[in-house]
Amino acid sequence: MLRLPVFDVAAPDKLTDALRSLADSQAGARPLGGGTDLLPNVKLGQTRMAMALLLRGVGELRGIERRGDNLWLGAGNTLAQVAQDEQVRDALPALAHAASRVASPQIRNMATLGGNLCLDTRCRYINQSEFWRQALGGCLKSHGSECHVVPGGQGCVAALSSDTAPALIAYDATVEIASWRDEGVQTREVPLAELYDSDGTRHVRLESTELLVGVRAPVPGLNVRVGHRKWAVRKSIDFPLISVALRLELDGALAAGGKLVVGVLGPRPRVLDLKAFAGRALAPDFARDLGQLAFDRCRPLPNVPYDAEYRRERLPVEVRRLALSLFGDQAAQS
Amino acid sequence: MNGPISGDKTAAQLHRLAVDEVATDTVAILGGRHGKHDALDLMTGAAGYTDDISLPRMLHCKILRSPHAHARVLAVDTSRAEALDGVHAVLVGAELPIPYGVIPWTPDENALALHKVRYVGDPVAAVAAESEDLANEACRRIDVRYEVLPALIEPEDALARTDVKIHEDNKHGNVTKRVQLAFGDVEAALAGAELVIEGHYRFHGSTHAPIEPHCAVAVVDGKGLLTVWSATQVPHYLQRELAKVLELPMRQIRVIQPAVGGAFGGKSEPFALEFCAARLAQKTGRPVKCLYTREEVFLAHRGRHPFDMRYRTGFAADGRILAVDSRALLDGGAYSSFGLVTTYYSGQLLAAPYVFGSYRFDSTRVYTNKPACGPKRGHGSVQPRFALEVQLDKASRALGIDPIELRRRNFMGEHATTVNGFHVGSNGFLLCLDAVERASGWRDKWGKLRPGRGIGVAGSCYISGTNYCIYPTDLPQSAVQMALDRSGRVRVFAGTSDIGQGSTTMLATIAAHELGVELDDVRVVAADSDLCPVDLGAYSSRITLMAGNACLQAARTLGERIRGIVADVWGIAADQVVLARRRASEAGNPERWMPIQEAFLLAEGKLGLLGATGSYNTPKTGVHGDYRGGTIGASPAYSFTAHVAEVQVDEETGEVEVVQVWCAHDCGKAISPVLVEGQIEGSVYMGAAEAVMELHEVMGSGLRSDGRKRDPGPGRDGLLAASSLLDYRMPTSLDVPQLSALIVEAPDARGPYGAKEAGEGPLHSAIPAIANAVFDAVGVRVDHLPITPAKVLRALRERPDRC
Amino acid sequence: MPIAEPLDPARARRIAVVRLHVNGQAYAVAAPTHWTLLELLRYQLGLVGSKQGCDKGDCGACTVLLDGLPTLSCITLALSAEGRHVETVEGLGVGGEPHPLQRQFAERGAAQCGFCTPGMLMSSAHYLDELGRAASPVVRQQDIAAALGGNLCRCTGYTKIFEAVQAAADETCDRARALADGPGGAA
Structure with missing residues (x-):
């Protein structure tokens, strides 16, 4: 069978130990939550790893709790836990939905929220065997100098194929990042949208010594509606070909603003501000205009393995349907 | 599940009286609803597949494969690999120089490349080492020098570019086989037809993708007896080819096929791994296992041939088929495989269950620099069946005849001879049509469902084995x-x-x-x-x-x-x-x-x-035509199938949901009805998947017939677009339509208790039934498979009422 | 596959001892650090029921229950199972008697080639576990299909698998009801 290359394994049970391992640059450790993204990538030789840092035993990464106006989710929660958690379903239903749509039941039992946010970018020219990529002659992300998605392109445009990232960005979530420095734990917190860079070879703005330990999402008030929608060819197992989240802020019955977050375009989700739509009624024409906005501003690339032109055509339909589902009865009546 | 639908009882005399008399006593066995005989072993992990075999001192074999779609192999240097501790033998093509091929007339493969590689993934060298890890490492240390040649990816280009030959010693450029046969005066019949439907159809490639990857284990004992366990569906042909390539007498080879984890035609010929494991076992004196990775399974392929088909079909005003004229170009990939037979089947298996007034087909199979195509469930006849059954649907619309009725009017009857000379015995096709018409509620649905919802029908026929063995023998x-x-x-x-x-x-x-x-x-x-x-x-x-x-x-x-x-x-x-x-x-x-x-x-x-x-042994007289090729495709008995499919088409996204498929299949006699239903359900699932989802696609356009030349260096030409079970999208439990298997029994005198086949026939007409249902739903035809959302959207945009 | 392979000093590999429970039995198993749980089960413990189909988590043939949850053993490191409970298809039956799922699968033709079956059974077993824990269990085909969403079958079109799981689930519900209604039950 396809074999993993040789590497060491460390299984810390305390965050400080995990961070120390990461800080030890000699170790070349990679954090491993559920391993459902990392291990296939390592098996395929597209990711190298000198040491797997098993995070499962680190208690500080677990738990889902209300902290004031926020819901805090440890990065080590599995996607199944996130999808099934009552607090998440109440406070962040679009996140629960996104988590419930990731891959397959087994993968949701294994994969962690942190892992899904730090998912490696995907591309039809990368997620292949070592043999395949060598036959191709490599690419920007894989010992080559040519981009096959955008001929002549200088930057890797592999797609972040996370389902939870668009949803959490729509919730204005921030991520808590920790590292071991100066004999202590240093933490910083950044908006999730700013975690991502446009370079598909290093799209997660984490130093190799840093670990994503948790997510903090403000629990939206009654005037905010957030939804998520995924499309893939198959209803299970597949990565998304379209993953969109919509945040709608309301002023009474009218839109006041919000954002549309579109995933699976390139290395980072596209965030479109909806201030310009303030004052619009929650009616089908508004939904259509949101779809048009997505169509005008987003151009799916032939990076993930599906017809890019079709993905572009489909995107506005998915956005419109997502909007209509958030409008609820108001749209149906108009 | 309903009980079997009985055929014409004239066939009852076929059953011996003594058996019939005790039938009431033994119904629990013959025709009883038992599961598989070996079912519990499959439930407990005890079944024992090839990869479950582990022998003392067993070595592991890995195969080095070509990164080029088309290249000359100039030199293979194995010294760095051999120097690795734990590597016991390295094998190159020159050590297995005798070519093989499942069809004895077309041996054009070597276990490891002799002088040329012809697709990305063509085996070049093999290693036996203490572990898989070491064998992989050894493969990395084999240095191969190639002279890269222009690659031919599209069959049209392979046909046109006679200056580039994929097999140098092939007689006709890159054509591996051409079959032209005519029965009756097609041109005259077309000229006199009330209606002529012309269509251009494309059938895409798909692959078997059994969940078990290919695996072989070989060992040589003290007497020199070579034992090979293999996940094969043809142990006898494997034994013969091993004997030929290894130059051993058959008596010195024992082939054992353990439990096999699915095959569908994908394990029906010898593969590189069996020869390599055997030769390496001989070289090392130790047991050797070779297990393919999933990617290697995709490279081994032998899946459904992509077909480009042009059909002209002439009809009388009452719907009778006066003429069928077919031209097909078959994309064979790098090797012959069963291709000689495929090319015949592409025409020969189409002439039932309908009467063709006249028939002509012209099929050409070409080599391309891609993994070789071969027999996938419904070998060679699924593609033309799609074209014909859509042609019939088009005719039924044009003539204003219900498509089920149109098919009834063309029914050939039982104990009849097809236009190409095949004798058909029992024929339960009308019963099949009746069954799906009734079960699906056809009369309340066809043409009457709300927009976006549609229903379609198609029929087909298949063989219960072939009259002749692959090699000449009595x-x-x-x-x-x-x-x-x-x-x-x-x-x-x-x-x-x-x-x-x-x-x-x-x-x-x-x-x-x-x-x-x-x-x-x-x-x-x-x-x-x-x-x-x-x-x-x-x-x-x-x-x-x-x-x-x-x-x-x-x-x-x-x-x-x-x-x-x-x-x-x-x-x-x-x-x-x-x-x-x-x-x-x-x-x-x-x-x-x-x-x-x-x-x-x-x-x-x-x-x-x-x-x-x-x-x-099969009957040899009165069963087929006496023209050249008239024996190929002839069978002792033919199965018949009718499908009705119901679909839901999302006009905004173009997505087709196959909601339900009813399949009635005449298997003659269901010896084990639960298993027959399983074959029907599995066939329909696989057909539905081919219709709307699965695609075995090779990247790149290679050397074009228009002279445009791509860089022949390492590039994307010849690479598989999907070589994992993630990217090759086969339906999950949440994607499968509701499947309704209806067993029809028209016993055939030549089958045991009247039994005929059930494993492949029920796939065929699932695909055109779905295509016809899409038309019923939204009024557009997608004649180029698979029916993807993008194609449906494009067709909808061009629909007259949208223009 | 032997653990003791000739060692290339440049590729010196680490071997660890994994302590885990498999089908209720405690083991201490030596495994190289880069081995998967599937490799440990198949090569070290001889539990070949769990299958390798896709190499990397795409097909579900390697599904085992890890601490009761369906898990892809082909992309789980062996060391990740340290201190945990693994259940494989070999442990499904009790005392030589097949599990109701195994019996239903067998009788209803839910396995053809049988290669996906061990994984399919483990996902099904988890579905039954959940069902048995529900306060008022209801068997729904869409729940069964969802529970099996990570297990590819290439033979059956899933139809007979759904039927078999449904039948076993109905048995589970009947048992739960009988328990509730019987002497000493909650009623």
């Missing part, structure tokens, strides 16, 4: 040895390959039914060339008819002996002794009986050890 195609033992058990020895379809259950059912024992009392020893008589293998849906007949013959021989002895003891006529339910009893007098074991002992005491053999 020997039986199937044979069975049967022995009774003193414990009251029956042992059946057969070369048959159970690849999941249930051939072992079929043999056990026949033996149990005939000899009056329970299924659990039958032990089937199968697919071991040392222990079993030859059976040609699990392909062409041949085993139930052929091995079933052989088994029936042996069982009846033994049954007659036992009945004779028991009858003597009781002083009654032999035909008054009934063997059923572990008893021998007197017909009509259930008070008089003895345990079956006692009957066996009695008979052994009188006659000596109880053993018998059965053989089956």
